[in-house]
Amino acid sequence: MQINKLIRAAAYPRYSSDNQREESITAQMRAIEAYCQQKGYVIVDIYPDEELTGTVDRRPEFQRMIDDSYKRLFDVVVVHKLDRFARNRYDSAHYKRILKKNGIKVESVLEQLDGSPESVILESVLEGMAEYYSLNLAREVMKGMFVNAELGIHTGGRPAYGLRVNPETRKYEIDERTYRAVQIYFDGIDNDVPNPAIAARLNEEGFRTQTGEEFTANSFYGWATNRKYKGDYVYNASSAKDEEGKRNTNKKKPESEQTIIPGIIPAIISAEQWDRVNEKFKSRKRTPGRMKAKVVYLLSGKVYCGNCGALYSGNSYKNSKSSENTLLTYYKCQAKCGNTSVRKEDLEQLVMEKLVYNCFTNEGMLDIAKRVQELYLREKKQSMSDVEPIKRELSELNVQIKNWTTAIGAGVMSVIDNIKQAEQRKEALLFALQRAELMDKAKTVDEELVYKVLENKKNSLNSSDENDKKEVLQEYVDRIVIQSSTDINHYDAEITYRVFNGGGEGI
Incomplete structure (x- = not known):
C-alpha cells in the first residue's frame, strides 16, 4: 500500500487597519482551514500579523515564518489572498524565491492561479x-584562469596531499615531507592492502593528514582518482553551481568537459601504477543495493x-x-x-x-x-x-x-x-x-x-x-x-x- 506524504501547511492571515472592509484574522483563518481540509493539508502553524501593512516586510510573524522555512517545518504557505503575502511585488518575488529554494509553495484560497x-x-x-x-x-x-592552467600555475584551493605550491612561481612541486605517504597508499592498493592497514602504517611512520590528525580508513577520499599524482594538471573539473549558488566539489564533470594537461606537474606515481590503482579502486566500490x-x-x-x-x-x-x-x-x-x-x-x-x-x-x-x-x-x-x-x-x-x-x-x-x-x-x-x-x-x-x-x-x-x-x-x-x-x-x-x-x- 502506498503511503501518502503528509502535506504540512503554514497559515498566514494578515489584517491591516488601513481598510476596515478587509477580512478579519478569524474570517481569513476559517477560509484557510476550509481550503486546507479540501486539499488534504494539515495546518502545523499559524503566523498572524495584525494591523500591519503588506507594503513592507517588517512583520514579526511573517519574518518568523520565513525563518522557519529554512528549518523545513512546513511544505506550503496558505494565504487568504495573494496581497496578504506581500503588496510590494519585489518583496513578494524575493520571499517566494526564498520559499521556493526551501521547497515550499505559496497558495491562495481565493486566487487558485498563483501568477498568470x-x-x-x-x-x-x-x-x-x-x-x-x-x-x-x-x-x-x-x-x-585557463591561461594559468595551461602553464601549470595553481589557480586556487588547497593542493593535493603530497604536493605544494611554490610561493614564487605559483607552480606545483612535490612536497618532500609528505609525498612518500601517497606512494605508500598507492603501493598498498596495488597489493590489495585494506585502507585501515595503510592508515596504520602511515601513522606509525609519523605522517599526519592536512589538518594534523592521524590517518583513518576514510582519510584517502579522492586519492586513487586524483590525476595530479601521475603528473596531469586537471582544471574546471567540479560540477556547476546549483540554483542557490552552491557547488558540490565531490561531483565531477565528465572528463570530456574538464581541462586536462598531461605531464605538466611533477609526478609522484607512475602513470602505469596510477591506472592500475584507479581500476582497482573502481572495483572496490560497493554495488548499490536495490532500492x-x-x-x-x-x-x-x-x-x-x-x-x-x-x-x-x-x-x-x-x-x-x-x-x-x-x-x-x-x-x-x-x-x-x-x-x-x-x-x-x-x-x-x-x-x-x-x-x-x-x-x-x-x-x-x-x-x-x-x-x-x-x-x-x-x-x-x-x-x-x-x-x-x-x-x-x-x-x-x-x-x-x-x-x-x-x-x-x-x-x-x-x-x-x-x-x-x-x-x-x-x-x-x-x-x-x-x-x-x-x-x-x-x-x-x-x-x-x-x-x-x-x-x-x-x-x-x-x-x-x-x-x-x-x-x-x-x-x-x-x-x-x-x-x-x-x-x-x-x-x-x-x-x-x-x-x-x-x-x-x-x-
Missing part, C-alpha cells in the same frame, strides 16, 4: 537572461472528486495474481465516497497529450510570446521608475544598520531585531535592483528565449525523469475533476489548464 502563465514564462526568461550575463562575466574571468522504486504521482494535489469534492490521492499495491507481482497504481478519492478510481498512467497520459495540444502548438507559442513581450515592457517601465527610490532606501538602510551596529557596541542589545529586519529588507531591495539592471540591458525579450523556455517544458513532458514531468504539469494544470462513475474504464474528467488556447485559458 505569461508571468511564469517571463520569470523563466529573466532567469535565463541573468544566467547569460552571469556566465558571460564568468567566461571573461575564466579566460585568464524500492518510488512512485511519482505527476498530478498530486490536482485531482478532485466530482461526487463529493474530496481530493484524489495516489494509491498503489502489488498484484498478487500476477506471476511478476506487478505494481498497480491509481488515483483514488480520499473520502472513499464510491466514485471510481482512475489508473495513474491513463490519466497522466491524457493530461499530457491535451496540454501539448492546448499550449505547445505554434499558435499557442506565438500567443505566449506576444503576451510575455507585453508583460515585459510593463514590468520594465515600472522597474526603471523604481530604481532611484530603491537606491535611496538602500542608502537609508545602510545608515540605520551602521547606527544600530554602533549601538550594539555600546551595549544596546535591543536593536538586534531591527538590524535583522533591515538586513532582510536590504536583501529584497538588492534583488529588485539587480532585476531592474538586468531588464535595463535588454529593450525587449528575445522571442527565441521564450520559445526555448517553452521547448524545454515541452521536452520535459517526454523526459525519462518523472520529476521533470511533474514540475511542468504542476505549473500548467489547475485542477482535474473526476465526474461520478462506478466504472474504471468509463468516466468523464474535466481538466482545467493554465494555458493559452487561441487567446485565453481553456478547459
Whole structure:
C-alpha cells in the first residue's frame, strides 16, 4: 500500500487597519482551514500579523515564518489572498524565491492561479537572461584562469596531499615531507592492502593528514582518482553551481568537459601504477543495493472528486495474481465516497497529450510570446521608475544598520531585531535592483528565449525523469475533476489548464 506524504501547511492571515472592509484574522483563518481540509493539508502553524501593512516586510510573524522555512517545518504557505503575502511585488518575488529554494509553495484560497502563465514564462526568461550575463562575466574571468592552467600555475584551493605550491612561481612541486605517504597508499592498493592497514602504517611512520590528525580508513577520499599524482594538471573539473549558488566539489564533470594537461606537474606515481590503482579502486566500490522504486504521482494535489469534492490521492499495491507481482497504481478519492478510481498512467497520459495540444502548438507559442513581450515592457517601465527610490532606501538602510551596529557596541542589545529586519529588507531591495539592471540591458525579450523556455517544458513532458514531468504539469494544470462513475474504464474528467488556447485559458 502506498503511503501518502503528509502535506504540512503554514497559515498566514494578515489584517491591516488601513481598510476596515478587509477580512478579519478569524474570517481569513476559517477560509484557510476550509481550503486546507479540501486539499488534504494539515495546518502545523499559524503566523498572524495584525494591523500591519503588506507594503513592507517588517512583520514579526511573517519574518518568523520565513525563518522557519529554512528549518523545513512546513511544505506550503496558505494565504487568504495573494496581497496578504506581500503588496510590494519585489518583496513578494524575493520571499517566494526564498520559499521556493526551501521547497515550499505559496497558495491562495481565493486566487487558485498563483501568477498568470505569461508571468511564469517571463520569470523563466529573466532567469535565463541573468544566467547569460552571469556566465558571460564568468567566461571573461575564466579566460585568464585557463591561461594559468595551461602553464601549470595553481589557480586556487588547497593542493593535493603530497604536493605544494611554490610561493614564487605559483607552480606545483612535490612536497618532500609528505609525498612518500601517497606512494605508500598507492603501493598498498596495488597489493590489495585494506585502507585501515595503510592508515596504520602511515601513522606509525609519523605522517599526519592536512589538518594534523592521524590517518583513518576514510582519510584517502579522492586519492586513487586524483590525476595530479601521475603528473596531469586537471582544471574546471567540479560540477556547476546549483540554483542557490552552491557547488558540490565531490561531483565531477565528465572528463570530456574538464581541462586536462598531461605531464605538466611533477609526478609522484607512475602513470602505469596510477591506472592500475584507479581500476582497482573502481572495483572496490560497493554495488548499490536495490532500492524500492518510488512512485511519482505527476498530478498530486490536482485531482478532485466530482461526487463529493474530496481530493484524489495516489494509491498503489502489488498484484498478487500476477506471476511478476506487478505494481498497480491509481488515483483514488480520499473520502472513499464510491466514485471510481482512475489508473495513474491513463490519466497522466491524457493530461499530457491535451496540454501539448492546448499550449505547445505554434499558435499557442506565438500567443505566449506576444503576451510575455507585453508583460515585459510593463514590468520594465515600472522597474526603471523604481530604481532611484530603491537606491535611496538602500542608502537609508545602510545608515540605520551602521547606527544600530554602533549601538550594539555600546551595549544596546535591543536593536538586534531591527538590524535583522533591515538586513532582510536590504536583501529584497538588492534583488529588485539587480532585476531592474538586468531588464535595463535588454529593450525587449528575445522571442527565441521564450520559445526555448517553452521547448524545454515541452521536452520535459517526454523526459525519462518523472520529476521533470511533474514540475511542468504542476505549473500548467489547475485542477482535474473526476465526474461520478462506478466504472474504471468509463468516466468523464474535466481538466482545467493554465494555458493559452487561441487567446485565453481553456478547459
